[in-house]
Amino acid sequence: MAGVTLKNVVKYFDENEILKGIDLEIKDQEFMVLVGPSGCGKTTTLRIIAGLEDADGGEVLIGDQDVTNVLPKDRNIAMVFQSYALYPHLSVFDNMGFALKLQKVSKAEIKSRVDMASEILGLQDLLKRKPRQLSGGQRQRVALGRAIVRDPAVFLMDEPLSNLDAKLRVQMRGELKKLYERLKTTIVYVTHDQVEAMTLGTRITIMKDGHIQQVEKPLEVYDRPANMFVAGFIGSPAMNFLHGYIKKEEGKFVFVTDSIKVWLPDNLYTEFEALPDKEWVLGIRPEDVLDKQSAMYLKKDFNFLKAEVEFSEILGSENYIHLKAGKDRFVSKVDPHITPATSEKIEVAMDLRRMHLFDKENTLAVI
Ligand SMILES: Nc1ncnc2c1ncn2[C@@H]1O[C@H](COP(=O)(O)OP(=O)(O)OP(=O)(O)O)[C@@H](O)[C@H]1O
Ligand SMILES: [Mg+2]
Incomplete structure (x- = not known):
């Protein structure tokens, strides 16, 4: 050997x-x-x-x-x-x-x-x-x-x-x-x-x-x-990527794109504080974008946001809901019995405790 x-x-x-x-x-x-x-x-x-x-x-x-x-x-x-x-x-x-x-x-x-x-x-x-x-x-x-x-x-x-x-x-x-x-x-x-x-x-x-x-x-x-390559290659459906900026509002950090604003987790404040002000890519896996019901049940401090259903893929064991909010597109992996109609506007919650952050230029993970 x-x-x-x-x-x-x-x-x-x-x-x-x-x-x-x-x-x-x-x-x-x-x-x-x-x-x-x-x-x-x-x-x-x-x-x-x-x-x-x-x-x-x-x-x-x-x-x-x-x-x-x-x-x-x-x-x-x-x-x-x-x-x-x-x-x-x-x-x-x-x-x-x-x-x-x-x-x-x-x-x-x-x-x-x-x-x-x-x-x-x-x-x-x-x-x-x-x-x-x-x-x-x-x-x-x-x-x-x-x-x-x-x-x-x-x-x-x-x-x-x-x-x-x-x-x-x-x-x-x-x-x-x-x-x-x-x-x-x-x-x-x-x-x-x-x-x-x-x-x-x-x-x-x-x-x-x-x-x-x-x-x-x-x-x-x-x-x-x-x-970003590894993040997108491993995992199915692939990790969602949102392009935007990190801003400070009322003493808290937020991630803003053209159409979405989400509050970033408290425990990473020192990391955000150290980041230069430029465009970033936030990565979130489909299983960390929850339907409203599950998020409410878990009673966590999630970011709720509205998005429109483009289409769904029901696999029997789960449903991949493809969503659109302005220019942003992302997928939510939910229970197969949650089946919103195409074009329906639904509320989802991002669990950003499991977020990733990538440098837009060199694509390397910083968080
Ligand atoms: N004998 C060869 N002559 C010329 N080019 C070659 C030769 N063998 C491989 N290549 C090229 O080298 C690159 C890498 O090939 P390789 O077979 O190692 O890829 P791979 O990762 O195994 O891909 P796949 O998943 O399709 O099998 C490819 O662009 C291929 O076209
Ligand atoms: Mg090969």
Whole structure:
């Protein structure tokens, strides 16, 4: 077992700088998820760790060893790809044992390792089948099994669940989690799905345009996003952003936009006092914009304001009400049985104790 360290890794494709100095320390036995929009460099980062792609600058360490010049097969890693890439003419057993056979591992040892992996993954009854006789989820498990039998120091997984339908994906997510608890090996897992990132990762690395934006535990990322990109990327529906100014009125701080005025929480007064007078972006998550009834019930000192319903998305478990107040647009996540009509003017309450504040120019979080 081993951790993985990237030091100032740079990668070009043609003249395009794809990775712009990646510094990342993945600890031994950590489940690290790399997440970010399409094209941000996740797969490239993984392929550089695997040695399938050469970096144009920087270093890669697996454990304490600088592997920059070590061949992929000698890096003691196993990679699981999005396309399972199983050998169609080989049985499940032979697919799983293939890499070991190449390494000239004895037949008995191969059998014992394949048995162990198929027991973990519930594949015991399928060992004689060919890939085409398997469901998508079963194929995915064989691909995982093929990695497990190699007992690598590090697993690299590139969107391993993205070919599965929604229900299977949820099921396999659970299985991966159990697998990790059992193997306790270092896993570097790439996805663009923020739910996978939140639920699987012991830590998450959020990437954008070849840069790392933040590396933190899932809930920490959610509660304290480092900048507006992370704040908007993690969380669904996305965090609301309101552009405006912080003013002092009657000895209290308020946030004012063209159409909204809200009182800011007392406990942050020293922070507001220190801020220069310029335009800011206030961030508030949809679940912190409450319907009037819930806010009254909670009897908190919330900011009530009127807004017009643009449209609603009722998901069964909750309702996302898309609201408009002047030029400001925001979403409120409420109980699904609260169903105001389109164009109705309703009152909502913002719980600003959970507010975020971002610098409009550099987008960094200041609160
Ligand atoms: N072999 C290549 N030649 C040229 N450009 C490439 C090559 N591989 C990747 N790129 C470019 O590098 C950038 C990063 O690609 P990468 O595959 O790492 O993105 P990603 O974050 O994995 O995206 P996705 O979520 O779509 O898989 C993209 O702009 C892509 O077009
Ligand atoms: Mg990719």
